[in-house]
Every structure is written in C-alpha cells, then in structure tokens.
Amino acid sequence: MKAIAITEKMKAKGLRITPQRYSVYANLLARCDHPTVEQILADLNQDFSISSKATVYSTLSALKEVGLIKEVRVEAGISRFDANTAAHHHFCCSKCDAIADIVWEVFSPPISELLPKGMQIQSYDATIHGVCDRCLS
Amino acid sequence: MKAIAITEKMKAKGLRITPQRYSVYANLLARCDHPTVEQILADLNQDFSISSKATVYSTLSALKEVGLIKEVRVEAGISRFDANTAAHHHFCCSKCDAIADIVWEVFSPPISELLPKGMQIQSYDATIHGVCDRCLS
C-alpha cells in the first residue's frame, strides 16, 4: 500500500499522524505473520531507533480502538496483531507456532440458531489448532 | 461426582493424589463458571487455608497436561479453567464477562474442506462475543 493511502486511512479515523504511528501501521500492513509487540519493535528499530516499547503499545491500542487492526490471542499471555480486518479466522500450527488466516464464513446451521434464546451476537472468532503443510512435509 | 470417582479419574491418568490436587479438581468439576486461578484459590481457602497459589498453578498445569481440564482464554492476560472436556465452544458476554458453554458441533462445509490442502487439524475452538440474556433483560 502506498504511503499516501496509509496516511489517509489513519486520518479518516481521526488519528494524528506521527512517524512512529505511521511505521507501526505500515509494518503491520506489510506482513501477514501476526507479530507480537516485541517483533514489531525489533523490526522498526532494526537499522536505527524509530520508536519505543511504550509508544508501540499505545499506537497499537489506538489503531485497535478505531478498528484499523485486530488483536489476536492464541497463546497464553501474549498478544499478536493483525491488519487484516476482513472477517476471517486463524489456523495455528502446534509445531512451528505460525498463524495463518483462514477464510471461513459459512456455518450451518447459522450461529444464531445454535445459541440459547435471548443472546445477542456481536462477533465470533474461531481458532483451529493443527499442523501446517510446511511442518508435515 | 463422588469423591471416589474423582480420585479414580486422577489415578487413571497417573496423577499422585494429594488433598490440594483433589480439592482443585473437585472444585472445578463442581462449577461451570470457568474460574481464574485467583477465584479457585479464594474458594478453596474460604474457611481455612487449604492450598497456596503456586500449588494451584502447578496442579492446574498437571491436570491440563493429562487432559482432565482445559484452559480457556477469552480475555487478554488471564487464564480460566474448565473441567468440561467434551467438545464445546464459548459464549462471552461483553457486559458481565460471564462465559457460557455452547454446544456447537455442526459446521458446513466441514472444516477440512475449508482449509488449504495439506493442513492437519487437531482441534478447533470458537468464541462468540455478545450480550447474554440476563444483561439484555
């Protein structure tokens, strides 16, 4: 995605643009491996120091708040982040810990029919645990 | 469940029986609210001290290892535990934070057809977020 487009998406959500915020979001858009805060920070500061841990945390929190990114939790005690905001679920490899996006929108019967009466659904997410093709071959 | 039956289930998994381990597992079997470590500990030590935090952690870890309980993660940074080991998913109320079990076994198309070729499924779990009937009425 072009730099202008990234900036526009952030502005449209009312976010103030800073070099730190821009680089966090751009980094997340460029990768699909659901990185942790630590991994994002290491990536940004690879050549020279761009941002600090506290700022990455606050930026991710701001991006999540306005819906530009999602938080993914598959392991205990650690948050991962995902710039793919389209409806999707996750496949988690128990050997290499890689997380892959899974498009999975068709349920039958519909979720609403499976729930006890009177519950209101806001969202749902599924995690499939298994072994990925790379680890099997 | 009778005390003997609980003891037998643990023995069958090769676990050494101690008062602490017994009470943690019995407590978890008797409730269906997916308690945290803190809640289990408070419940056990209600009248007089039965166990310590470190022991509850190690017991839960042992029980999970042999498959007698499951760990449930819906909030960031906190683990909950569940003695219901049958296939089921979770409904999480965003107002009162209650977690309810949902029996939900029918998917169409089958999960295996939705996954990219070559992946091997071990398990899957879904979390539905919404508002429960009690909070709506």
Add this chain to the structure above:
DNA sequence: CTTTGTGCAAACGATTTGCAGGATG
C-alpha cells in the same frame, strides 16, 4: 498555541521458578 504523542523508568499483575521441608506410594 493548544492538544496530543513520545520515551524513559518505575509500577503492575499474572505466572514461573528455586529450594527446603513434607507427604505420597
């Protein structure tokens, strides 16, 4: 010029670990 973000270090809370007794099989 006002608002808001940044970065450091200290604080925090859940979980883990080391180790000296003590209980279990």
Add this chain to the structure above:
DNA sequence: CATCCTGCAAATCGTTTGCACAAAG
C-alpha cells in the same frame, strides 16, 4: 525410602502508567 508435591518468596515477563519534553495541527 525414593519420588515428587507443597509453599513461600523472589524472579520473570508482558503490559500499563506517570511525567517531562517534543511534535502535530
């Protein structure tokens, strides 16, 4: 009596917070 569980406190690790300074609009 050998194994390994228990409990305490200290350590660890991800995340949050307070605050002085700097940057954005």
